Amino acid sequence: MALMNWREMHGDAFEGGQALVTGGAGFIGSHLSEALLDLGATVVVLDDLTGGDVANFETYRDRAGDRLRFIEGSILDESVVADAVAGCRWVFHQAAWGSVPRSVAMPDRYHAINATGTMNILEAARGAGVARVMFAASSSAYGDTPTLPKVETMPVRARSPYAANKSYGEALMRAWANSYGDSGLDTASLRYFNIFGPRQNANSAYAAVIAAFAKALLAGERPVIYGDGEQSRDFTFVDNAVHANLLAARHDAPLLGEVFNVACGQRVTVNELAAAMARQLGRPELTPEHKDDRPGDVKHSLADLSLIKQTLGYKPVVAFEQGLAVTVDWYRQIAAGV
Ligand SMILES: NC(=O)c1ccc[n+]([C@@H]2O[C@H](COP(=O)([O-])OP(=O)(O)OC[C@H]3O[C@@H](n4cnc5c(N)ncnc54)[C@H](O)[C@@H]3O)[C@@H](O)[C@H]2O)c1
Structure with a gap:
């Protein structure tokens, strides 16, 4: 499914190594797992399926053979986590509950999964070498500051329990690398900006905007835009997030919990997005229906990519338009039952 030839970009850096991908049955985690398997790694997926689906890795399960091990379990279960991490050189910690509004409704549950769960992963990683x-x-760490582009040195301004959990996760990463580096543990945080692509769940009540638009347009309905649609986002195709993770994992100097923006570095308005998707699906007459602004929505988001470019040699590998075409095509095939 990936557009990329990961071998050309990452050589044999992962060949024969073992990685744990928490949340590997989810959207981003399933793409990461697939890339690691293509690169010759053995992958342990730990996922409790509260948001993910085994269908996300079914397409490559056969190809992976015994190099893919799936553990259905929670990052909150310390013995399960210890089993999953044993023998792993890298951990890609993707497991979490997403959705800002749901985190406002269930702050304690979010804290347990996204914050305590993250510490469990670090403790197990430390113990396993x-x-x-x-x-x-998450880019939600920037809060509602209007300053553009968002630079990692800007203060954290978490405005929801979800954003607070994710910012705390960054703090844990930095603390564990600095406190337990002697045991050989290093860490890095990758602040994702609006990641989209195939396998992103369109059925969730909290579906990301591209998934939600695809679902509406394919059902012959007008996509709903909250506000005037002139709000913009740095929409980032999932392969770019995978690439950033792989670069961070194989970086040859300590990263000590450094925080990096991961994005495309391009701003697209929600109106432009809706028009492009309607065009691609051959339904230009399905113009957006505008509803009231959602309180707390940030007007514009755009990442500064200087740090990740300089430190990890990252540059986006799939442009927004190309990624959108692939994604729209995937939703079309799913809707057609292909
Ligand atoms: N998609 C984005 O735009 C975006 C932006 C910023 C940050 N993120 C972060 O990236 C990560 C992956 O996001 P995604 O979009 O792929 O979401 P996703 O929901 O598709 O994937 C998350 C996975 O974690 C699993 N999970 C949840 N709780 C778990 C638990 N207690 N134990 C084990 N597994 C558990 C879910 O079943 C799911 O498969 C998340 O941490 C999310 O917060 C995503």
Whole structure:
């Protein structure tokens, strides 16, 4: 499914190594797992299926053979986590509950999974001699500051329990690398900006905007936009997030919990997005229906990519338009039952 030839970009850096991908049955985690398997690694997927689906890795399960091990379990279960991490050189910690509004409704549950769960992963990684933990952080850490682009040196301004959990996760990453580096543990946090692509769940009540638009358009309905649609986002195709994770994992100097933006570095308005998707699906007449602004929505988001470019040699590998075409096509095939 990946557009990328990961071998060309990452050579044999992962060949024969073992990685744990928490949340590997989810959207981003399943793409990461697939890339690692293509690169010759053995992958342990730990996922409790509260948000993911085994269908996300069914397409490559056969190809992977015994190099893919799936453990259905929770990051909150210490013995399960210890089993999953044993023998792993890298941990890609993607497991979490997403959705800002749901986190507002269930702050304690979110804290348990996204914050305590993250500490469980770090503790198990330390005990197992893991070389580096990559953490799925979030651009929600920037809060509602209007300053653009968002630079990692800006203060954290978490405005929801979800954003607070994710920011705390970053703090844990930095603390564990600095406190327990002697055991060989290193960490990095990757602040994802609006990741999209095939396998992103369109059925959740909290579906990301591209998934929600695809679902509406394919059902012959007008996509709903909250506000005037002139809000913009740094929409980032999932292969770019995978690439950033792989670069961080194989970086040859300590990263000590450094926080990196992961994005495309391009701003697209929600109106432009809706028009592009309607065009691609051959339904330009399905113009958006505008509803009231959602309180707390940030007007614009755009990442500064200087740090990740300089430190890890990252640059986006799939442009927004190309990624959108692949994604729309995937939703079309799913809707057609292909
Ligand atoms: N998609 C984005 O735009 C975006 C942006 C910023 C950060 N993130 C972060 O990236 C990560 C992956 O996001 P995604 O979009 O792939 O979401 P996703 O929901 O598809 O994947 C998360 C996975 O974690 C699993 N999970 C949840 N709780 C678990 C638990 N207690 N134990 C084990 N597994 C558990 C779910 O079943 C799911 O498969 C998350 O940490 C998310 O917060 C995503």
